[in-house]
Amino acid sequence: MTQNIETPLHDIAHSRAGDKGNRVNLSLMPYDPAHYALLAEQVTAEKVLALFRHRGATGCKRYDLPLLHAFNFVIDDVLEGGVNGSLNLDGHGKSHSFRLLAMTIEVPKALLNRP
Amino acid sequence: MSDLFLVGNGAGFSGDRVDAPIPVMRSLIKRGLPAAMFFECLGERTVALAQLERRRDPEAGYEPMLERLLEPILADAARAGIPILGNFGAANPLAAARAIARLAKRLGLPELRIGLVTGDDVSASIDLDSLAVHEADTGLDMSSWKLVSANAYIGAAPLAEALAAGAQIVVAGRTSDPALAIAPLMHHFGWAEDDWQALAVGAATGHLLECGSQVTGGVFWDPGFKDIPDPANIGFPIAEVGRDLSLLITKPEDTGGIVDMRTIKEQLLYEVHDPACYITPDVTLDITGAHLSNHGRDRVAVHGLRGARRPDLLKVTACYEGSWLGEGEISVAGPNALARAKATADVLLERVKRRGLARRARADLIGVASVHDSDDGALWRGYDGPAPQDIRIRLAVEATTRDDADQASREALALLCCGTAGTSGARWRVTPRILTRSFLVPRDQVPTETRVLPTREWN
Numbered sequence: 121m122t123q124n125i126e127t128p129l130h131d132i133a134h135s136r137a138g139d140k141g142n143r144v145n146l147s148l149m150p151y152d153p154a155h156y157a158l159l160a161e162q163v164t165a166e167k168v169l170a171l172f173r174h175r176g177a178t179g180c181k182r183y184d185l186p187l188l189h190a191f192n193f194v195i196d197d198v199l200e201g202g203v204n205g206s207l208n209l210d211g212h213g214k215s216h217s218f219r220l221l222a223m224t225i226e227v228p229k230a231l232l233n234r235p
Numbered sequence: 236m237s238d239l240f241l242v243g244n245g246a247g248f249s250g251d252r253v254d255a256p257i258p259v260m261r262s263l264i265k266r267g268l269p270a271a272m273f274f275e276c277l278g279e280r281t282v283a284l285a286q287l288e289r290r291r292d293p294e295a296g297y298e299p300m301l302e303r304l305l306e307p308i309l310a311d312a313a314r315a316g317i318p319i320l321g322n323f324g325a326a327n328p329l330a331a332a333r334a335i336a337r338l339a340k341r342l343g344l345p346e347l348r349i350g351l352v353t354g355d356d357v358s359a360s361i362d363l364d365s366l367a368v369h370e371a372d373t374g375l376d377m378s379s380w381k382l383v384s385a386n387a388y389i390g391a392a393p394l395a396e397a398l399a400a401g402a403q404i405v406v407a408g409r410t411s412d413p414a415l416a417i418a419p420l421m422h423h424f425g426w427a428e429d430d431w432q433a434l435a436v437g438a439a440t441g442h443l444l445e446c447g448s449q450v451t452g453g454v455f456w457d458p459g460f461k462d463i464p465d466p467a468n469i470g471f472p473i474a475e476v477g478r479d480l481s482l483l484i485t486k487p488e489d490t491g492g493i494v495d496m497r498t499i500k501e502q503l504l505y506e507v508h509d510p511a512c513y514i515t516p517d518v519t520l521d522i523t524g525a526h527l528s529n530h531g532r533d534r535v536a537v538h539g540l541r542g543a544r545r546p547d548l549l550k551v552t553a554c555y556e557g558s559w560l561g562e563g564e565i566s567v568a569g570p571n572a573l574a575r576a577k578a579t580a581d582v583l584l585e586r587v588k589r590r591g592l593a594r595r596a597r598a599d600l601i602g603v604a605s606v607h608d609s610d611d612g613a614l615w616r617g618y619d620g621p622a623p624q625d626i627r628i629r630l631a632v633e634a635t636t637r638d639d640a641d642q643a644s645r646e647a648l649a650l651l652c653c654g655t656a657g658t659s660g661a662r663w664r665v666t667p668r669i670l671t672r673s674f675l676v677p678r679d680q681v682p683t684e685t686r687v688l689p690t691r692e693w694n
Binding site: 135136139141143147149151190194202205209 | 279280370371454455457460461497500501502503504505506507508509510522523524525526527539560595596597599601605606607608609610613614629631632633668669670671673
């Protein structure tokens with residue numbers, strides 16, 4: 121039987137945040153391409169939107185780039201006014217890549233090659 | 236003409252490391268191939284802040300680090316025939332050209348050909364009120380805001396024109412970021428303005444390089460997970476572009492940082508929304524077919540880029556001033572710090588409310604929750620984790636007048652006596668706020684002008 125281990129995304133993937141107006145984009149790439157399908161299944165646009173609901177985010181769209189083994193999440197209205205309008209220290213929202221990476225996913229033990 | 240052209244980057248924003256261009260220029264010269272170097276110095280608001288500087292001093296309003304960035308490389312670049320391009324003109328490209336002329340004179344380069352591209356400033360020529368808003372900061376009443384700047388993102392053609400006229404350095408104001416890389420490629424390879432496939436490779440080159448170290452290890456390193464060599468000396472990027480439209484990203488040999496598939500992927504998707512449709516004034520770039528290959532240490536090639544027709548309209552970003560940001564901070568530490576911090580935050584918000592100082596106010600508990608939190612403090616109010624021992628409380632307000640913002644921020648100072656036990660370390664500041672809106676305008680409403688003159692003729 122396959123055993124699953126709950127793992128923070130940060131252990132198996134990396135991400136970068138960018139902004140445009142009141143939107144943020146978050147890229148997400150597994151270190152190991154073998155984890156791409158796992159992320160595609162579990163890191164849905166709905167789940168990512170839920171991470172930013174407390175800030176009034178209104179929508180999230182996921183773009184899949186299978187050739188690069190990458191995803192791009194675009195989250196609307198998440199910057200509480202955008203880089204210029206926000207009262208947040210991080211008006212750009214560049215720290216949000218690590219909010220995404222704190223999300224946990226279920227990884228089959230066989231796919232987790234921990235040192 | 237050679238089959239390979241090198242494009243180096245010397246800055247990714249206004250505020251970047253000023254010694255970064257030196258190893259890049261050294262590497263370009265050492266390799267002996269046709270090359271150019273560009274500096275990207277303009278964020279969304281940078282032009283507006285520069286415009287405010289220019290109002291204070293008519294000879295200011297360009298990149299404040301201009302001379303510091305160029306002095307160590309300008310003479311070598313001129314000698315090696317490596318042109319430099321930059322949007323370091325910001326709100327005052329003419330003053331920047333004069334500053335470069337003074338620097339060139341001091342460096343013994345009286346014949347340096349300095350190119351100036353203008354036309355991006357449309358604040359006087361286009362009636363913005365007649366246009367529909369394309370993108371805007373949301374939820375704000377901007378009726379009383381005053382226009383500070385309005386600049387169109389211009390494309391590569393006028394920059395390439397300056398190179399064709401023999402410019403050894405080209406100074407511009409607002410350009411699209413990728414245009415600074417597309418222009419020298421267009422000039423060198425003779426790309427047509429509608430060669431979408433070639434321009435796509437140029438746009439990707441610019442996009443990957445425009446943030447400087449972000450493709451060579453900057454905003455990438457994550458100790459223990461994504462380590463990079465010598466983060467205090469990250470080498471800025473160099474692209475190798477072939478006549479056959481090959482594209483490879485690398486960096487100077489004698490520097491820190493890293494170029495690998497991970498850094499390329501992160502930067503390729505940076506600030507991208509629909510990956511099939513990354514719009515620049517010169518071409519619409521599609522990276523959905525992109526894939527990468529390794530070619531030795533710090534060398535990664537990018538394949539499968541596709542281009543489509545450029546947009547008919549140019550983006551104009553307008554900046555407005557009108558309100559003030561007031562910030563006040565103070566610290567607590569040790570036993571019961573969390574309770575003292577929460578009480579302090581509530582008292583600051585209550586004081587601002589009682590005195591009617593702010594349109595909007597927010598409190599952060601730095602060390603508990605801040606940058607990921609919301610204006611109503613949902614994360615720190617709901618925090619139930621281990622008790623932090625050292626917390627900084629931050630108040631931020633948007634106020635109508637400078638005085639209100641100042642008074643609000645000084646509420647943090649007042650806590651030195653009125654605050655909870657052991658409250659200390661107050662700091663407060665007031666900053667004018669700049670808001671932006673963007674519009675789309677037909678190209679023919681943004682005529683550009685290109686001038687190229689030797690050092691001695693810029694006065």
